[in-house]
Amino acid sequence: DAGVIQSPRHEVTEMGQEVTLRCKPISGHNSLFWYRQTMMRGLELLIYFNNNVPIDDSGMPEDRFSAKMPNASFSTLKIQPSEPRDSAVYFCASRGLAGGLYEQYFGPGTRLTVT
Amino acid sequence: SQKIEQNSEALNIQEGKTATLTCNYTNYSPAYLQWYRQDPGRGPVFLLLIRENEKEKRKERLKVTFDTTLKQSLFHITASQPADSATYLCAPSAGTDKLIFGTGTRLQVFP
Numbered sequence: 001d002a003g004v005i006q007s008p009r010h011e012v013t014e015m016g017q018e019v020t021l022r023c024k025p026i027s028g029h030n031s032l033f034w035y036r037q038t039m040m041r042g043l044e045l046l047i048y049f050n051n052n053v054p055i056d057d058s059g060m061p062e063d064r065f066s067a068k069m070p071n072a073s074f075s076t077l078k079i080q081p082s083e084p085r086d087s088a089v090y091f092c093a094s095r096g097l098a099g100g101l102y103e104q105y106f107g108p109g110t111r112l113t114v115t
Numbered sequence: 116s117q118k119i120e121q122n123s124e125a126l127n128i129q130e131g132k133t134a135t136l137t138c139n140y141t142n143y144s145p146a147y148l149q150w151y152r153q154d155p156g157r158g159p160v161f162l163l164l165i166r167e168n169e170k171e172k173r174k175e176r177l178k179v180t181f182d183t184t185l186k187q188s189l190f191h192i193t194a195s196q197p198a199d200s201a202t203y204l205c206a207p208s209a210g211t212d213k214l215i216f217g218t219g220t221r222l223q224v225f226p
Binding site for chain 2: 033055093104106
């Protein structure tokens with residue numbers, strides 16, 4: 001298996017622009033997580049899905065952030081409009097019974113820079 | 116609020132020695148605790164999980180302890196190697212879904 005796939009790997013955009021991050025979880029996994037990592041705040045959970053349904057979005061910073069999972073093999077995290085303080089590395093992770101009930105498998109991350 | 120503390124200062128040790136990393140948590144009672152390794156520019160990688168009713172767990176050169184009274188987990192790497200240099204994250208969890216990660220401790224093993 002190719003593991004969790006994220007795109008793009010790097011994104012540089014100007015303040016006010018819309019940013020869409022993409023994630024393809026490991027096939028067969030039924031849970032998907034979006035995290036954000038910064039030096040100041042560490043790794044923070046933004047939102048997670050079970051069986052394509054959003055379960056907990058309490059970590060989403062504000063209404064500018066939205067996430068969707070239209071099917072079991074694809075999810076997006078959108079920021080509109082983007083701000084410089086959104087600059088961070090965004091990770092997607094998936095988990096499923098086939099990989100162990102608890103452990104999460106992380107993608108390589110998307111490094112977002114908002115100028 | 117729930118708080119997880121890991122030593123923010125880097126841990127520097129000599130190759131062959133045992134590295135010990137600490138994870139302290141407050142204001143909740145996790146049912147289990149996970150440890151992950153993160154290399155620069157990469158996502159975290161799962162290493163070990165220990166449950167609240169387990170005092171100790173081992174995997175090759177890794178050993179994790181979990182003291183629910185002290186609210187602390189210790190992560191040991193024996194016979195450390197330069198390849199063990201990375202940031203190690205702990206993540207206590209009260210349930211199966213949501214993980215709250217510590218900020219991590221950077222380990223540097225020098226020859």
